[in-house]
Amino acid sequence: MVEQKIEFTKFEIARILGARALQVSMDAPLLMKISDEDLKIMRYDALKIAEREFNSNSLPISVKRPMPKKTKEKLQAIREDRVDDEKISEKEKELEKEIRESAEEMGLVNENEVEDPIGDDAPNSEEAS
DSSP: OOOOOOOOOHHHHHHHHHHHHHHHHTTOOOSSOOOHHHHHHTTTOHHHHHHHHHHTTOOOOOOOOOOOOOOHHHHHHHHHTOOOHHHHHHHHHHHHHHHHHHHHHHTSSOTTOOOOOTTOOOOOHHHHO
16 A cells, blocks of 8 residues: 555644644653754754654654534435526516516606516617617
């Protein structure tokens, strides 16, 4: 099997480094050999040691990522809620009619003006000339 390289988010990396740095600061054994000179350069900083261990992939830490739970009941409800295109167009026409009536009541539209319904493919008389 080919080993997959796990990509962590910046939040997971921060959590992993913080946990390992705490362990190192509490005198946990180091998981990789680091020379005394390197430790002196790092000033025995637990966070830098943890970062070096993390970058060398020597930390045996895994991250559990919860996946959303999809139950059959939820999926069944979604499948049942499907609406036909005809029903949608009927609802749109009803809504358009209500808007037109309320506009006439408010005096926003003259009764003599007749608008073509949306979606008609009939050419205007101006375009036909």
